Amino acid sequence: MDKKYNHKAIETKWQKRWEQAGVLRPEEMRKAKKPFYNLWMFPYPSAEGLHAGHAFASTGSDVQGRYQRMRGRHVFQPIGFDSFGIHSENFAIKIGDTPQNMLKRTTATYTRQLKSLGHGYDWTRTVTTSDVDYYRWTQWLFIELFKAGLAYKKKAVVNWCPSCKTVLADEQIMTPAQAGKIPAGYKSLEEVPAGVRVCERCGSIPEQRELSQWFLRITDYADRLLTNLNKIDWSERVVKAQREWIGKKEGIKISYPIEGHDATVVCFTTRPDTNFGATFVVVSPEYAKDHLLKLVPEELEQNVSKYIETSLSKTEQQRQTEEKIKTGVFTGLYAINRLNGYKMPIWVSDFVLAGFGTGAVVGVPGHDKRDFEFARTFNLPVVRVVVGPDGDTSEITNLQKVREEGEGVMINSGFLNGLGVDEAIVDIVDYIEKKGWGKRETAYHLRDWLISRQRYWGPPIPMIYCEKCAKEGRSWFSEQTAQSENSSSLEGPRHSGGASQSRRISRTEPLHADQSDWESAGWWPEENLPVELPEISDFKPKGEGQGPLADHPEFYETTCPACGAPARRETDVSDTFLDSSWYFLAYPNVDTKAYQQSLRGYGKQSTVKSAKNNSRSISPLDPKVSSKWLPVNLYFGGAEHAVLHLMYARFVTQALHDLGYLDFEEPFPRFFAHGLMINDGAKMSKSRGNIVNPDTYIEKFGADTLRLYLMFMGPMDGSPDFRDSGIEGARRFIARVWNLYVDYDSSSSKSLEAPINIGAARISAVDESKLTVKLHQTIKKVSKDMESFSYNTALAAIMELVNAMRDNPKDINREVLVDLCKLLAPFTPHLCEEIWCEILGEEFSVHLSTWPQFDPKKVIEDTVAVALQVNGKTRSIMKVAIDQSQDKEALAKLARENEKIKYYIEGKNAKEIVVPGKIVNFVF
């Protein structure tokens, strides 16, 4: 028995042993029991290797897994690599290597690092998204979505990152602060004007380009993504973020006739009750160009055209960052408000967004700040409407002025009748609908998911284009799905599953419906998957709107599966978030026949069948395995993915559910958002150069010390600051624990070899030693804290127990030694295994042992400290025997006899308030 604590020897020894024995693999998973699927968001293997932030998060997940295993659960804890994508590719370019080569090194590094942390992953079931065996199924997923009408191509104004040379999804554009990047041309974050958005990856300001791109119709699921949020147990801030991002708004689309023309202008509003105060209509430049320009009187036409052209020449970015002074031009047209016959002048202004609602807004300056500013700028009248029972419930600060200056006219819509605003809105919407002047609408902030990337390192989108089919007016893919419904739709066959059928207006509506370039597109038959990503040397992005694969005829030249004519492959690859939208479904399936089946040569008929009745003819998901192993019981990850990965994964899961592949809708019923680790008060990032590499600490102190320190630093959902000095404390604690066992072993080896019959004849709690009471209190506290991820306080309690043991060495017995070892096992697995097997002589492994139970009788102490207060201020503390502590009168009597209290209440007519077992408060 080595008396000195040698972390290296201990840790390598047990890591090997665990792996050999398969301790951390749920052996029986295929049998009756449902496993506890404990998942940490898989990392992308960056060239820098795992940093302390990863170590913090993954340890938090592993601690929970080990705890659950000791609680008797069948823990399945897999790991993999999110290796496809721009991040990996960019780095490969930077170091002048291919992504393939680089990944061989980086995944090896990550594997080594994750193993060295002692995490209990099941390494026999793992996925790497850039493996052909994985991404052929990502391609299958795309095809499934396409066949369901959930994938389509459209020409749209999209975000183009000039540095990454590809388009990006809306979710991948954020504020510089969120991205942690300062865009070029600015020195600090503070300098960057509000409204500037940057590429999540590189911090460049994206340009607007009109390109034809592949989208996934996530907006069809907006409603379910929203309502299901009520059914899942997630960190509140993530739920909020998702809700905001989906941004559901109920309202009404109202048509206003244009005076003197057989035309209308259509506006969306959520507050039709204020419509009586409408004094003008404003339309976006885009709306004006498409719908109104032809109606504008000749004398104004030049003026209006000029304004439109100037506005359109600016990018959205410019329009938003420019000073928010209202500009606009009158069209000479009037819209009639049929509620009151008011003639509203129609204006064009760039403050109205083309992409939201209809692109036209009814101006109610009495109730909207922006409308008010516009009215002020152009001297339009302001009318206020009585909108609440007590006058006005929608007070807008600037509008105070209107009242004070007597500018506004108050009118009563007559729609209130003593009702609240919400009821009044329902009333008026009903009224307008009945009259046929408008229609209820639901608008969402969520837009469809743009997944095309003009890059190399991703799964090629498995689609092909056939010119011959196009010329002959033949849409060959629709023949494939001839038996499926709605195949005539422009955007492919409409999905008819459980998705919301309500039409929506949102930015997803194509501005220019032009599908001519993909009318003949069809999927590469599943039986011929994968569409393999060729190894090429010129894989750098060119930035010409096409990916590098477009330079490789040997890749894109193919024959049309429908007519046999020469055809062209899609040369874009898909977004890396598509890879990660289903990886958690793959883990339990990777060793199944379903997942491993070769797609090549699979019967063609079954493809048609699968499109028709959603039979599971080809699928990586074994239904039996999926229903037993899924969904994920506990998902552990960063909140930064709130509107990215988590939203996409939910969407894909819901879609696969509707297609009959899964029997649940929500992939992660429980999600815990851990915080982001900071260092020297700043977010850990490569650009700041403050990355902490766990290797150094594992080498010097050991994985157990690092794990202990990381978990003790602060709450799991906080942002702990990594400090070198703190880790020394963790190391000291481990050494003290180790010495406790070693010392006890050598001083009284007898009692260790002969286990005491725990739980045997003990008469009452009073007879227990103080240490036993402390132990049971600790078990109680730690068990509770483990459930809520309060690892820092759990460890504080364990430290208190250790301190108590050191203070009362004579009271130490086998029970406390055994239980302490178990309590600490999730945090310091190697140390505890060594103690368990080598010192305590118990059977391998502590991680398969049973979590200790506390005895309610033993958590009670024989004396209770009662605080003595005078007028609410604590003046003394009194120790009272447990049987007296509940007796109000006895407590009061004892308290009055206390010397300190006597001093304070002498000669006063003091009344006491007694809280049994807690407090005696004297009041006068």
Add this chain to the structure above:
RNA sequence: GCCGGGGUGGCGGAAUUGGUAUACGCGCACGACUUAAGAUCGUGUCCCUUUGGGGAUGUGGGUUCGAGUCCCACCCUCGGCACCA
């Protein structure tokens, strides 16, 4: 601007949800051991103090026998959304 989280010692952070504020750890100081340094162990450590006490949980009010915790107003800070109709 709107929505949400949060302000507690020199530092990271506790506080059974209205009942002994500052647990646990870091740091620091002193002591023991040591030729010495380090490691280790021990003691102390919210602030002021005339050693009787007094004052402290961002600021100011309120409710209560009693407030870090509840209510009102304000300040600061961190996140989400944002010319979204």
